[in-house]
Amino acid sequence: MSDEPTIVFTNVSKWYGDTVAVADVSVELRPGVTGLLGHNGAGKSTALKLCGGFATPSQGSVRVLGTEPRLDPQAYRRIGIVPDGDGMWGFLTARRLVAACARMRGVADPDSAAERALREVDLLDAADRRVAGFSKGMRQRVKLAQALAHDPEVLLLDEPLNGLDPAQRLHVVDLIRRLGEEGRTVLVSSHVLHEVERMAPRVVVFVNGKLVAEGGTTDIRDAILDRPRTVRIETPRSSDLARALIGERLVHSVRLTDGHLEVDTADVERFGLRLPALARECGATLRAVAPLGDDLESVYSYLTDRARGRMR
Amino acid sequence: MPINATVVSIVLRRLITGRRALALAILPLLVGGIALAYFASGERDDPTPAEIYASLAEQFLLPSAVAFVAVVLGASAIGDERDDGTILYLAATPLRRVTLVASSAFAAWIATTLLSLPGLAATLGFALGSEATVRAALWSLLGLAATTLCYAALFGWLALAIRRPVLVGFLYVVLWEGSVAAFAPSARWLSVSAYGRALLHKGLPAGTDAPTVPAAGAVTALLVLIAATVVLVVLAARRFPRVELP
Numbered sequence: 001m002s003d004e005p006t007i008v009f010t011n012v013s014k015w016y017g018d019t020v021a022v023a024d025v026s027v028e029l030r031p032g033v034t035g036l037l038g039h040n041g042a043g044k045s046t047a048l049k050l051c052g053g054f055a056t057p058s059q060g061s062v063r064v065l066g067t068e069p070r071l072d073p074q075a076y077r078r079i080g081i082v083p084d085g086d087g088m089w090g091f092l093t094a095r096r097l098v099a100a101c102a103r104m105r106g107v108a109d110p111d112s113a114a115e116r117a118l119r120e121v122d123l124l125d126a127a128d129r130r131v132a133g134f135s136k137g138m139r140q141r142v143k144l145a146q147a148l149a150h151d152p153e154v155l156l157l158d159e160p161l162n163g164l165d166p167a168q169r170l171h172v173v174d175l176i177r178r179l180g181e182e183g184r185t186v187l188v189s190s191h192v193l194h195e196v197e198r199m200a201p202r203v204v205v206f207v208n209g210k211l212v213a214e215g216g217t218t219d220i221r222d223a224i225l226d227r228p229r230t231v232r233i234e235t236p237r238s239s240d241l242a243r244a245l246i247g248e249r250l251v252h253s254v255r256l257t258d259g260h261l262e263v264d265t266a267d268v269e270r271f272g273l274r275l276p277a278l279a280r281e282c283g284a285t286l287r288a289v290a291p292l293g294d295d296l297e298s299v300y301s302y303l304t305d306r307a308r309g310r311m312r
Numbered sequence: 313m314p315i316n317a318t319v320v321s322i323v324l325r326r327l328i329t330g331r332r333a334l335a336l337a338i339l340p341l342l343v344g345g346i347a348l349a350y351f352a353s354g355e356r357d358d359p360t361p362a363e364i365y366a367s368l369a370e371q372f373l374l375p376s377a378v379a380f381v382a383v384v385l386g387a388s389a390i391g392d393e394r395d396d397g398t399i400l401y402l403a404a405t406p407l408r409r410v411t412l413v414a415s416s417a418f419a420a421w422i423a424t425t426l427l428s429l430p431g432l433a434a435t436l437g438f439a440l441g442s443e444a445t446v447r448a449a450l451w452s453l454l455g456l457a458a459t460t461l462c463y464a465a466l467f468g469w470l471a472l473a474i475r476r477p478v479l480v481g482f483l484y485v486v487l488w489e490g491s492v493a494a495f496a497p498s499a500r501w502l503s504v505s506a507y508g509r510a511l512l513h514k515g516l517p518a519g520t521d522a523p524t525v526p527a528a529g530a531v532t533a534l535l536v537l538i539a540a541t542v543v544l545v546v547l548a549a550r551r552f553p554r555v556e557l558p
Contacts, residue, residue, distance in 0.1 A: 054557040076405050
């Protein structure tokens with residue numbers, strides 16, 4: 001597997017009027033699968049559009065396989081794209097649609113290419129049905145098949161698992177992982193960490209258009225899991241439990257909110273292990289224990305703050 | 313000009329199927345309906361059938377009815393693909409951008425000509441009646457085809473150049489092609505349909521009144537329309553890479 005970067009963002013910004021979609025991103029992606037992680041509106045789709053040559057950077061440059069596809073359409077022989085939208089030529093059968101895409105991309109035998117690509121996505125059974133009658137999951141697989149039909153070196157996949165049922169997800173995750181192992185550069189976006197984790201050894205994380213983390217997926221996951229947390233505890237003896245938690249140095253601050261305890265801890269794992277025993281020791285019945293701010297937004301905010309701290 | 317058969321077949325199929333195509337075909341037929349009313353009246357001396365046909369075809373059919381069909385289909389050839397995102401599947405191909413634009417315009421041209429043909433045939437048949445000739449039919453067909461070719465390129469370019477191509481196209485047809493340019497002799501050199509009229513008029517008997525037909529030969533009229541088409545397609549192709557796709 002070559003280690004040359006195949007996708008290179010250099011100081012890329014993209015704005016639409018006053019809205020900044022991508023802000024000064026520089027990153028190099030190499031063969032293998034890279035997850036593009038971020039919440040909705042983080043700039044993932046814009047980043048993929050910039051790679052695919054469907055949008056022009058307001059600043060900086062995006063090069064794929066050493067060129068800008070927007071200005072050099074020949075590059076599309078080597079790039080496969082799964083766009084975000086559901087629009088398709090519904091009057092065509094899946095087989096004809098995929099073959100038409102392969103033909104337009106210069107494939108010598110588009111019918112065989114369509115057959116192979118539809119088999120890859122497990123859609124041969126429905127290949128001769130019109131796409132208009134397809135479910136979201138089937139459309140998603142047609143999109144993937146047309147991206148694979150010309151055997152591209154680079155794949156840009158925008159949320160390719162959307163709309164798939166669990167079995168199909170598993171199949172597509174395996175397929176994407178295999179494509180990466182074959183030496184292709186696959187950039188796949190998702191807002192679900194564990195999904196990305198299953199197919200991408202590397203991940204780049206976008207928050208509000210900024211690249212806030214980049215590295216091995218396991219490292220990023222650990223950073224997310226190890227981050228300080230606020231935990232809400234419902235117990236009738238909140239004062240006693242608060243004293244015990246502080247005494248054990250499990251938390252660095254406690255608050256009483258609406259009669260419930262809210263504590264901040266930097267060591268989530270030790271806190272989780274010790275809390276039941278401490279509660280038992282001071283006779284505090286635990287009615288509920290729930291982490292606060294565990295949504296993706298706060299996870300990404302944490303990564304943003306962490307990235308800022310690193311910059312300083 | 314390079315044309316890709318796959319792009320043409322996809323765009324054409326989209327344009328000529330569905331209720332929109334049927335509704336559009338009615339517009340030129342309305343002019344045929346006026347010709348039918350004339351035919352039913354039995355009046356044949358003043359104005360003559362050729363004058364009636366010239367008036368209906370040159371002042372209503374080409375600059376208004378056919379132009380409206382062309383606005384919708386010309387702008388939709390690329391506009392529909394852009395609206396629902398399928399343009400990405402066209403754009404993500406190694407085809408030259410001029411090929412994409414020319415193929416879309418070609419599909420719009422075929423679709424507009426096909427949907428306008430029944431209206432042209434009805435207008436010609438009812439207005440000229442027994443005076444209809446093969447010569448009149450062939451020149452009319454050439455006039456129609458050359459006009460729709462240029463319209464397809466014009467409205468295809470508009471679809472890439474501005475936000476509301478159909479609205480602007482309608483305004484252009486209403487305020488220019490179908491009004492000033494169709495009725496004011498001084499504006500006859502400055503409209504697409506005028507050159508189509510020049511071709512159509514060649515098939516009519518000598519001396520048929522033609523106040524808004526430019527005094528251009530058939531070859532000149534054809535060359536003007538083809539040259540304008542080429543320029544518009546090239547402009548659209550240059551515009552294509554700068555357009556934000558969905």
